[in-house]
Amino acid sequence: MAERQLPSLWSGMDRKALAIAEFTLRQQRKRLSTWVVLLVGFAAMAVLTMFYIDAMTRDYEAIDNDGDSYDWDNDGYPNGQEFLYGTDIFDDNSHPGLLDASILPDDPSLWINEDDFDWDALEAGSVGVDDNGDCDTADRTPSQKDANRNGIPCDIVLRLDPYGQGTYTILSDGNVDEDPDDEAYALESIHRSFVLAIGKLGVVFLIGIFVPLFMATGLIRNEMSSGTMHFMLAKPIARSEVFLYRLLGFYALAWVYLTVLIALLAIVAGLMGPSDGFFRFGDLGVWMSVWLASIMAITVYGMLFCTLGVMWKHGMVLALPIAAWELGMVLTTLGAPDAAILRFSVIGWAMNIVDAGAALAWQDTPLLIQMGLWGGGNGPLTGADALNVFWSTPGLGIGALGTIVVSMLVLLFQAAACWLLGSVLFKSKEIE
Amino acid sequence: MFKLLMGKLRPSAGEVKLFGVDPWKNPAPYANVGFVPEHEKMHDWMTALEFVSTFARLHGMTRKEAEVEAIRVLDFVGLSDVANKEIGRFSKGMRQRTKIAHALVNDPELIILDEPLQGCDPLARTTIMNVIRELGKLGRTVLVSSHILNEIERITEQIVILHQGKLVALGNLHAIRERLDQIPHTIRLIGDDARALARDILGHPAVFGVSFPNETELLIQTYDFGQLHAELPRLIVENNHKVSVIDNPDDDLESLLHYLAGGNA
Numbered sequence: 289m290a291e292r293q294l295p296s297l298w299s300g301m302d303r304k305a306l307a308i309a310e311f312t313l314r315q316q317r318k319r320l321s322t323w324v325v326l327l328v329g330f331a332a333m334a335v336l337t338m339f340y341i342d343a344m345t346r347d348y349e350a351i352d353n354d355g356d357s358y359d360w361d362n363d364g365y366p367n368g369q370e371f372l373y374g375t376d377i378f379d380d381n382s383h384p385g386l387l388d389a390s391i392l393p394d395d396p397s398l399w400i401n402e403d404d405f406d407w408d409a410l411e412a413g414s415v416g417v418d419d420n421g422d423c424d425t426a427d428r429t430p431s432q433k434d435a436n437r438n439g440i441p442c443d444i445v446l447r448l449d450p451y452g453q454g455t456y457t458i459l460s461d462g463n464v465d466e467d468p469d470d471e472a473y474a475l476e477s478i479h480r481s482f483v484l485a486i487g488k489l490g491v492v493f494l495i496g497i498f499v500p501l502f503m504a505t506g507l508i509r510n511e512m513s514s515g516t517m518h519f520m521l522a523k524p525i526a527r528s529e530v531f532l533y534r535l536l537g538f539y540a541l542a543w544v545y546l547t548v549l550i551a552l553l554a555i556v557a558g559l560m561g562p563s564d565g566f567f568r569f570g571d572l573g574v575w576m577s578v579w580l581a582s583i584m585a586i587t588v589y590g591m592l593f594c595t596l597g598v599m600w601k602h603g604m605v606l607a608l609p610i611a612a613w614e615l616g617m618v619l620t621t622l623g624a625p626d627a628a629i630l631r632f633s634v635i636g637w638a639m640n641i642v643d644a645g646a647a648l649a650w651q652d653t654p655l656l657i658q659m660g661l662w663g664g665g666n667g668p669l670t671g672a673d674a675l676n677v678f679w680s681t682p683g684l685g686i687g688a689l690g691t692i693v694v695s696m697l698v699l700l701f702q703a704a705a706c707w708l709l710g711s712v713l714f715k716s717k718e719i720e
Numbered sequence: 721m722f723k724l725l726m727g728k729l730r731p732s733a734g735e736v737k738l739f740g741v742d743p744w745k746n747p748a749p750y751a752n753v754g755f756v757p758e759h760e761k762m763h764d765w766m767t768a769l770e771f772v773s774t775f776a777r778l779h780g781m782t783r784k785e786a787e788v789e790a791i792r793v794l795d796f797v798g799l800s801d802v803a804n805k806e807i808g809r810f811s812k813g814m815r816q817r818t819k820i821a822h823a824l825v826n827d828p829e830l831i832i833l834d835e836p837l838q839g840c841d842p843l844a845r846t847t848i849m850n851v852i853r854e855l856g857k858l859g860r861t862v863l864v865s866s867h868i869l870n871e872i873e874r875i876t877e878q879i880v881i882l883h884q885g886k887l888v889a890l891g892n893l894h895a896i897r898e899r900l901d902q903i904p905h906t907i908r909l910i911g912d913d914a915r916a917l918a919r920d921i922l923g924h925p926a927v928f929g930v931s932f933p934n935e936t937e938l939l940i941q942t943y944d945f946g947q948l949h950a951e952l953p954r955l956i957v958e959n960n961h962k963v964s965v966i967d968n969p970d971d972d973l974e975s976l977l978h979y980l981a982g983g984n985a
Contacts, residue, residue, distance in 0.1 A: 304778050310774075318765040519822065524747050
């Protein structure tokens with residue numbers, strides 16, 4: 289035999305790591321169950337995406353909130369047009385055409401959604417423009433025109449609620465922004481709701497927990513019970529290394545799967561979502577945070593479930609209560625993202641990452657929610673409630689970037705702790 | 721015993737040292753050991769070459785080195801022509817040889833084989849025993865466990881007999897065998913005519929007694945179990961007897977060991 293170059297500690301370690309990870313990856317690839325789990329996950333996400341595509345291609349009824357498109361006196365001039373010129377909406381002998389023969393009646397559809405939101409400021413203050421001129425009319429008193437008493441007639445006052453995280457109080461002078469564009473609002477808010485819902489509940493939670501539940505729980509245990517672990521353990525390699533490298537093989541598959549899945553979702557939602565161009569590049573920040581959160585979640589769950597598998601031969605039974613706990617926690621993040629109990633979960637920290645990413649990419653979402661809930665005094669508009677449910681302000685109260693960094697560190701720590709526990713348990717197991 | 725040595729089990733009392741190191745705590749000595757576990761389950765989805773080279777890489781070899789070594793050891797155990805076939809399609813003997821190849825890949829000083837002959841057909845046994853003898857000739861230390869004494873005899877002369885954790889015999893096989901020869905063995909035959917069968921078999925020098933529990937059953941007492949067993953088929957065929965069952969009612973390991981244990985006490 290030719291004299292071999294003896295490996296150094298580090299090169300020896302990564303050769304072993306690569307060998308076991310590669311072995312694990314190939315082993316998973318040869319198993320039917322792997323493909324079933326991955327395909328079911330993919331199919332579930334595809335079904336949810338179908339609902340989204342349906343929502344994006346549907347026509348939303350444009351609601352005439354202020355009745356400006358109606359013509360109550362049948363003189364051919366819509367009420368809104370008559371308001372504008374101060375003629376009587378109930379008298380067919382009083383209309384703008386009589387004031388000046390050159391004024392022709394408008395198409396009634398012009399008077400639907402004619403007073404849309406024009407709020408581009410996130411800071412609290414004065415927003416809103418009375419686009420259809422029904423606020424600043426001669427027959428209204430100054431106190432009617434400035435009902436919110438900020439000294440500016442025909443505007444809306446936004447006040448940032450000091451207690452309700454990122455929510456606003458809306459104080460409107462009457463007849464301002466009272467007939468918003470329902471379809472534009474619905475498309476935007478449903479789109480954002482979908483990205484958040486499928487990102488948080490679908491990819492990070494469901495995929496993040498079920499793929500490792502079926503694929504990582506048996507990584508060590510199956511080899512222990514079938515006896516094939518003997519081959520690996522008869523080699524000069526520590527059991528904690530075997531534990532880690534087996535998981536690396538699982539991660540290689542899981543991480544690639546998540547990346548492909550999220551990329552597909554991002555492409556579909558980017559093309560289908562409402563935008564000025566052909567693609568919503570602005571969402572990529574949110575998808576990045578979904579990617580990061582799901583990778584971290586699957587990493588921690590993989591370690592955790594593999595450890596449970598080592599602990600007991602029916603590790604799945606131990607994993608199910610944990611999955612139920614995490615489900616409870618994920619629902620908690622939707623309603624109370626700052627609840628202290630979330631610190632004792634994996635998913636709470638992963639959700640923080642998505643929430644923080646969304647807060648960075650879509651800074652105007654809290655405003656969009658309030659806008660839709662108010663809806664010109666006729667809310668909530670379609671999509672506002674959904675967005676309100678799936679949007680959460682990152683719960684740590686330390687800013688978006690800080691939240692991402694801290695959550696990543698906590699999740700890494702959780703993964704390391706599970707590895708340590710799993711290694712110790714594995715080392716103490718006698719293998720028949 | 722081998723599982724203790726390989727750090728699979730923790731000693732309940734006393735201590736185990738492999739090259740001076742406790743294998744339960746430190747896997748380092750396995751760099752010089754090749755271990756063939758008794759378990760039949762293998763990674764059936766891999767080819768023999770993949771199996772051997774994957775585990776070779778756990779000795780810190782590069783992919784290339786591992787492949788070269790794997791080809792070398794598969795050739796040594798005589799599997800080079802099926803190296804690229806899946807283990808799942810192998811016979812028991814081929815699987816056993818693949819396991820031996822995987823244990824040899826690091827060129828170990830000590831080779832431990834746990835029941836390597838279990839469940840193998842005679843041809844496979846011969847091949848495996850040849851491999852083991854080859855290893856001995858190469859100057860390697862080979863530890864083989866088996867409960868089939870006859871086969872051990874063909875491999876080595878130095879044996880250790882353990883019974884329920886106690887050492888009952890240690891040393892040269894012939895010396896131990898002499899003691900064993902003092903226990904009579906019984907062979908049971910069931911055929912169409914037990915008495916006619918007995919007439920032809922009594923002439924054999926190793927037979928010292930026969931008895932007939934009933935018309936079709938024949939019990940033969942012998943001191944040279946191995947020789948008689950080898951010649952029995954010929955005796956039966958030459959004399960045109962029909963025999964449906966041949967077995968050894970008292971040849972279980974337990975009684976043998978009890979005898980040895982009693983003899984040493």
